[in-house]
Amino acid sequence: MFLDQLANGIVLGTIIAISAVGLSLIFGVTGLVNFAHGDLLTLGAVFALVFTVPGDVDPGGIGLPFWLAVVLAVVLGGVVGGLLERGLFRPLRDREVGGIALLVITIGLALVVRHVILLWIGGDGYGYGLGLQRRESFLGIDLTPRDVMIVLVSLAVMAGLGLFLLHSRTGKAMRALADNPDLAEASGIDVNRVILVTWIIGGSVGALGGIFLGMTEQVRYNMGFNLLLLIFAAVILGGIGTAFGAMIGGLIIGIVTQVSTLLPVIETNTDLKLAVALGIMIIVLLIRPQGILGKRERVS
Amino acid sequence: MTADATAIPRKDALVGYALVALAILWIFAGNGFSSTSFNVFTGVMISAGIYAIAALGLNVHFGFTGLLNFGHVAFMAVGAYTAVLLVPHGVGRLGVVGGNWPLIPAALVGMALAALLGLLLGIPTLRLRGDYLAIVTIAVGEILRLVARAAEGLTGGVFGVINFSNSLQNLRPGFVTTIARELRVPPAQFFLLISIWILVVLVWLGLRLLLRSPWGRVLKSIREDEEAARALGKNVVAYKRQSLMIGGAIGGLAGVMLAMSFGTVRPDTFLPLITFFVWAILLIGGAGSFAGPIAGSVIFWAILSQTDSLANTLFSSSAGGSAVAAFRFVLAGALIMAIMIFRPQGLFGKKEELLLEIK
Amino acid sequence: MKSSSPFIFEATNVRKDFGGVVAVNVDEICIEPGTLVSLIGPNGAGKTTFFDVVTGFQSARSGQVCFKGEPISGWEPYKIARQGLVRTFQLTRVLARMTVIDNMRLAADDQPGERLYGQFLPGTVRRKESEITGRADELLERFALTRVRDEYAGRLSGGQKKLLELARALMVRPKMMLLDEPMAGVNPALGESLLHYVQELRDEGMTFLLVEHDMDVVMRISERVIVMAAGEVIADGLPGEVRTDRRVIDAYLGEHAAEQIAAAEAQAREARHE
Numbered sequence: 057m058f059l060d061q062l063a064n065g066i067v068l069g070t071i072i073a074i075s076a077v078g079l080s081l082i083f084g085v086t087g088l089v090n091f092a093h094g095d096l097l098t099l100g101a102v103f104a105l106v107f108t109v110p111g112d113v114d115p116g117g118i119g120l121p122f123w124l125a126v127v128l129a130v131v132l133g134g135v136v137g138g139l140l141e142r143g144l145f146r147p148l149r150d151r152e153v154g155g156i157a158l159l160v161i162t163i164g165l166a167l168v169v170r171h172v173i174l175l176w177i178g179g180d181g182y183g184y185g186l187g188l189q190r191r192e193s194f195l196g197i198d199l200t201p202r203d204v205m206i207v208l209v210s211l212a213v214m215a216g217l218g219l220f221l222l223h224s225r226t227g228k229a230m231r232a233l234a235d236n237p238d239l240a241e242a243s244g245i246d247v248n249r250v251i252l253v254t255w256i257i258g259g260s261v262g263a264l265g266g267i268f269l270g271m272t273e274q275v276r277y278n279m280g281f282n283l284l285l286l287i288f289a290a291v292i293l294g295g296i297g298t299a300f301g302a303m304i305g306g307l308i309i310g311i312v313t314q315v316s317t318l319l320p321v322i323e324t325n326t327d328l329k330l331a332v333a334l335g336i337m338i339i340v341l342l343i344r345p346q347g348i349l350g351k352r353e354r355v356s
Numbered sequence: 357m358t359a360d361a362t363a364i365p366r367k368d369a370l371v372g373y374a375l376v377a378l379a380i381l382w383i384f385a386g387n388g389f390s391s392t393s394f395n396v397f398t399g400v401m402i403s404a405g406i407y408a409i410a411a412l413g414l415n416v417h418f419g420f421t422g423l424l425n426f427g428h429v430a431f432m433a434v435g436a437y438t439a440v441l442l443v444p445h446g447v448g449r450l451g452v453v454g455g456n457w458p459l460i461p462a463a464l465v466g467m468a469l470a471a472l473l474g475l476l477l478g479i480p481t482l483r484l485r486g487d488y489l490a491i492v493t494i495a496v497g498e499i500l501r502l503v504a505r506a507a508e509g510l511t512g513g514v515f516g517v518i519n520f521s522n523s524l525q526n527l528r529p530g531f532v533t534t535i536a537r538e539l540r541v542p543p544a545q546f547f548l549l550i551s552i553w554i555l556v557v558l559v560w561l562g563l564r565l566l567l568r569s570p571w572g573r574v575l576k577s578i579r580e581d582e583e584a585a586r587a588l589g590k591n592v593v594a595y596k597r598q599s600l601m602i603g604g605a606i607g608g609l610a611g612v613m614l615a616m617s618f619g620t621v622r623p624d625t626f627l628p629l630i631t632f633f634v635w636a637i638l639l640i641g642g643a644g645s646f647a648g649p650i651a652g653s654v655i656f657w658a659i660l661s662q663t664d665s666l667a668n669t670l671f672s673s674s675a676g677g678s679a680v681a682a683f684r685f686v687l688a689g690a691l692i693m694a695i696m697i698f699r700p701q702g703l704f705g706k707k708e709e710l711l712l713e714i715k
Numbered sequence: 716m717k718s719s720s721p722f723i724f725e726a727t728n729v730r731k732d733f734g735g736v737v738a739v740n741v742d743e744i745c746i747e748p749g750t751l752v753s754l755i756g757p758n759g760a761g762k763t764t765f766f767d768v769v770t771g772f773q774s775a776r777s778g779q780v781c782f783k784g785e786p787i788s789g790w791e792p793y794k795i796a797r798q799g800l801v802r803t804f805q806l807t808r809v810l811a812r813m814t815v816i817d818n819m820r821l822a823a824d825d826q827p828g829e830r831l832y833g834q835f836l837p838g839t840v841r842r843k844e845s846e847i848t849g850r851a852d853e854l855l856e857r858f859a860l861t862r863v864r865d866e867y868a869g870r871l872s873g874g875q876k877k878l879l880e881l882a883r884a885l886m887v888r889p890k891m892m893l894l895d896e897p898m899a900g901v902n903p904a905l906g907e908s909l910l911h912y913v914q915e916l917r918d919e920g921m922t923f924l925l926v927e928h929d930m931d932v933v934m935r936i937s938e939r940v941i942v943m944a945a946g947e948v949i950a951d952g953l954p955g956e957v958r959t960d961r962r963v964i965d966a967y968l969g970e971h972a973a974e975q976i977a978a979a980e981a982q983a984r985e986a987r988h989e
Contacts, residue, residue: 089487091426091494148697157696159424159490160635164696167632167689174682285498288491296487325506334495341480341488570820570828570840577810577821583772584808588822589796589887590829598831 061315063197067272068286069310070210075265075283076290076302077217078137078258084234084297085254088145088158092166093262094284095173098277099136100263101270102173103129105182113185115177122184126267130260137259140165141252166281174277181274206268213261214303221299226253234297282330286313289333293340295350304348309333369647372703376651379658386662396661398541398549404657405552406613410630411637411649412559413606419643419705420567421599422579424490427477427497428607428634431470433626435608436615437504437511438466443523448512451519459523463612470608474600482596497628505623516622517615524551524616552613556650559606564646566602575599579644629685636688639695642705651703656691660684720784723748723891723922724769724800729778731761731768731946738764739775740946746891751913751923753933756943757966762926763805765943766893770802771795783890797824799890803897805926807876811869815860815879818868819851820844822886847886854882858912874905881912891922898929910936934958942966 079093090096107125109117120128144165148158189200199207221227229250232240241247266280273279286309291297294305313329322328340347383400387393410432417423441447442462444455455462477496481489504511511517521544528547536546566572574595577585582592615621633656641652664680695702724746731739739761746752754762767773769780771792780788782800790798810818820826826847827833828840855861858878863871868879877897884892897913898906914936917923927933933940934954942950942957944966950957957963 089490091490153697153700156422156424156486157700159487160639161693161696163426163632163635164689164692167629167685167692169689171682171685171689175679175686179678285495288495292488292491321506325502327502328506330495330502331499334492334499337495338480338492341484341492345484345488566834569834570826570844571831571834573813573817573821574829576813580810580812581808583804584810585821586772586792587770587796587802587804587808588883589793589801589824590821591791591793 057318058315059197061318062311063191063199063203065311065314066197066307067199067203067206067310068314069307070207071265071268071272071306072283072286072290072310073303073306074210074214074268075262076287076294076306077214077299078262078265079287080291080294080297080302081230081254081299082258083291084299085230086145086251087155087237088162089296090258091159091162091284092169093258094280094282094287095166095169096133096136096259096262096280097266097269097283098173098275098280099169100129100133100259100266101275101279102177102277103132103263104267105177105184105270105275108184109182114180115182122186126264129267130263133263133266134256134260137255137257137262138252140259141255145255146248146251170277170281177275177277179277181276183274184271186271202271206271209264210268213264217257217261217299218303226250230254285330286310286333289337291347292337293347295347298347298349301347301349309336312336369704372641372647372651375703376654379655382662383658394539395541395545398545400657400661401654402545402549402552402617404653405549405556406610406617407634407637407657408556408650408653409552409559409613410607410610410634411641411653412556412563413603413610414634414638415643415645415649416563416567416599416603416606418638419645419648420572420575420579421596422486423596423599423603424486425493425600425603426490426631426635427493427495427628429626429628429630430493430497430500431473431604431607432611432614432630433500433504434473435463435466435470435605435611436621436626437517437611438469438608439463439612440517440520440615440621441510442466443520445520446518447516448508449515453519455520459527462523463609466612467605467608470611471601471605474602474604475597477604478593478597478600482593482600494628494631497626497631501623501626501628504626511623514622514624516620516625518620520621521616521619524548527551548613548617552617555609555613559609560646560650563606567646629688632685632692633688636691636695639692639700639702642702644706645702645704648702648704655703659687663687720781722746722781723783724924725779725781726765726769727779729765729768729780730776731764731773732776737946739768741765741778741943741948744941744948744951746922746924748890748922749917749920750938751917751925751936752939752941753925753927753937754941754943755927755930755933756949759945760943761946762943763895764946766802766895766926769795770800770893796887796889799888800893801884801887801889801891802893803880803884803895805895805899807873807880809868809871809876809879809883811867813868814865815855815868815871816848816851816864818879818883819855819886820847822883823847823850824887851886854885858882859908874901874909877901878905878909878912881909885916889921891924894923894925894927896926896928898927898932906932 075097079090082088082090104125106115106117107120107128108122109115110119111117145158148161186202189202191198191200194204221231229240229245232245233247233250269279269283290305290309291302292305293308294301294303313332316322316329316332317326322332383397384393387396410428413431414425414428417425439459439462442455442457442465443459444453446453477493481492505513525544525547528543532547532550533543536543539546567575574585574590577590578592578595586592614625618625637652637656638649640656641648641650663683722745726741726744729739729741756762764773768775771790775788778788779786782798787795787798787800810821813821826840826843827836828844833840852861855864858881860875860878860882863875868876871879881897897909901909910932913923925937937954939952940954940957941948942963949962949966950960
């Protein structure tokens with residue numbers, strides 16, 4: 057039982073981690089907590105769904121091979137992220153709209169995106185039609201081959217992202233902006249371009265996270281919003297604004313909440329694992345508000 | 357004393373009141389001024405009143421103190437559950453009967469517990485940047501609902517709490533029934549409408565007094581410049597905590613009245629989306645103004661009640677309730693965005709007093 | 716811990732660093748009651764950070780601060796202010812969207828109406844409010860601000876804002892004031908009257924620690940001058956002694972040009988602020 061939940065936790069944890077990276081990067085670079093991030097995940101999952109489902113199966117799609125659908129959805133997720141920056145957030149920044157207004161705007165955006173999806177695919181849950189798989193033992197833990205693939209691809213994407221942040225010009229600029237916006241701007245970084253790249257990465261990686269979530273559960277209009285709470289817990293635990301913190305925090309939150317479903321009360325009401333995540337979040341805020349990897353100055 | 361605090365440009369206020377009048381006219385016109393139009397009006401104004409109270413509470417948080425509370429529904433849920441479990445009610449699958457409190461003390465305890473929730477929420481968050489309060493409140497709003505669903509022994513789980521409405525209707529004086537019959541509205545509905553709007557006025561008056569007092573002056577200084585307030589010896593965290601508690605108690609009251617209007621309380625009565633209706637209302641009316649939350653609520657519910665029929669024609673009546681509900685939320689979200697982008701001060705707010713940066 | 720120390724303010728071994736860079740490293744700054752002491756030093760010497768640390772706005776890495784014989788290190792800023800140690804800011808922090816008189820009333824330290832329970836004592840609150848308003852009006856009179864009493868504070872000139880900040884701080888009834896560049900961005904005439912008020916208050920028994928850039932002013936009005944550079948106190952003595960101190964001259968001469976640029980910048984910032 058414990059090993060099963062540990063296995064589920066590792067899968068959930070990597071999904072949270074990869075979904076949290078985008079939120080954390082965007083916060084780091086722009087200072088904006090994007091409450092619509094969860095719904096961008098859903099959007100990615102829905103794109104993949106309508107690309108891969110045949111036309112005669114609900115909600116009606118175009119029947120591409122799954123891998124191609126995933127690639128297209130991830131690209132489209134990046135496009136959506138980029139469009140939000142170019143069409144909404146950059147113009148608002150140029151008009152010097154304040155941080156509070158931006159935060160509230162992301163709340164409105166979340167409502168719009170989530171319910172446009174509801175109008176689009178309805179309230180039911182859908183699968184990608186991938187068929188059931190049997191669990192096999194990997195390194196002593198039972199997982200389906202698909203789970204293993206999700207974990208490995210997520211880890212590879214995060215490793216790639218890590219290398220990008222540490223070594224590429226743009227990645228370094230992103231970290232510089234997150235560390236000290238004034239200094240970075242003064243040192244000649246093209247801030248708008250860096251922010252655009254951040255949104256594109258956040259959107260595409262988020263879409264991938266949404267697809268993975270849809271593969272382990274179902275694609276539903278509110279799936280991303282439900283994951284958002286776990287993502288928040290993850291970024292606060294890891295240190296808000298740090299991409300590496302989001303990865304570590306995501307893994308921990310995924311494993312702890314999933315293993316907590318073995319506890320008597322939560323066993324019968326698995327939704328309550330969200331309460332465990334909230335508990336962790338509040339404890340972190342009380343004893344180390346900057347999280348595992350965060351910097352003290354950012355929190356107050 | 358602080359005439360400047362609430363003075364709004366006269367033209368803006370006139371436009372605001374005109375819009376309220378138009379909204380009400382719209383409800384009647386949309387129903388052909390027929391005998392049913394007063395019934396529709398009653399229904400809309402019940403919702404508008406409840407959400408006006410909720411928005412007045414959120415206004416204390418956001419409008420007057422700058423606190424980003426995205427979990428207002430949690431306060432409403434605590435107030436509602438507490439009150440309906442104290443008054444005579446049935447609960448759960450079997451409808452087990454319990455409770456013997458009169459409504460008014462029960463509602464007061466509900467408000468007190470909602471205030472207690474505010475106190476607790478403040479502990480991990482108030483010393484940190486504003487975004488942390490936003491994150492924790494949005495999480496608590498969702499999780500309380502899940503806890504209510506799991507705690508079936510207390511809350512009846514998904515079956516909820518029922519048969520408590522008499523605790524309000526028992527207070528109905530005879531003349532209200534007579535008038536209601538004259539107007540051809542169900543007396544229970546009519547009395548609900550009246551009690552809700554009496555509460556709206558009481559809360560509004562109370563907040564006006566409180567926020568124009570020296571206490572409100574300190575709150576205002578915190579909204580404007582926390583550091584300056586600190587340097588002058590004001591305990592900023594304590595004031596924010598009090599603001600959370602007072603706004604939370606008012607939210608709890610709104611929850612009690614929401615319960616009375618629904619007649620049942622289930623965990624899914626308190627979806628996080630309610631919070632965002634309240635936000636839309638507050639932003640329409642203008643955060644930090646006194647009349648704003650009330651006017652905003654009337655306008656918002658007039659729009660919603662009329663768009664329901666619009667949605668029905670848009671998505672054909674076969675689309676069913678979920679499409680209509682979805683359309684409502686798209687509308688609420690779009691309203692929130694549009695107001696923040698084009699008129700962040702809302703109808704009654706003052707542009708100069710807008711809060712810009714997260715502190 | 717009440718001692719018979721001759722000092723009203725004692726800061727010992729105060730250390731503060733930002734990510735490994737030492738900002739403040741003060742072994743000892745002690746101040747006698749009723750004196751006017753200036754704290755000078757080149758830009759980045761840690762003067763403002765020292766103010767922030769001793770008034771609780773930033774936490775120190777280590778050190779002990781005593782005020783009126785009581786240790787106040789680690790206290791919240793509001794408690795330190797209530798204890799009677801009040802600061803002003805380099806960039807004025809008047810509450811722009813409140814009137815001048817409300818800025819003053821806000822600062823009063825003893826209005827029960829600021830408490831929730833005070834709402835149940837409307838009579839007391841009203842009496843107190845008129846007493847406070849009286850006190851505020853006297854101070855406004857003294858600082859030549861009566862004319863703008865009912866204006867929004869945001870409409871005042873830079874110099875008037877400085878005066879308001881000083882007057883407002885007095886509403887807290889402090890025993891000692893830390894003034895961070897009270898003359899920056901103030902026209903000379905207003906500056907003179909501001910100095911005049913400071914000296915008057917000192918003669919009435921107030922203690923001042925003053926960060927100031929104008930050397931003429933510092934040498935003219937201070938009883939003692941403390942010089943900081945790179946976070947440390949490098950000289951402490953009578954104005955005449957400090958002026959001729961070798962280390963002080965070294966620290967300053969190299970910085971003189973930078974100093975002037977910084978002053979110009981501060982002025983521009985102030986102007987944009989309005």
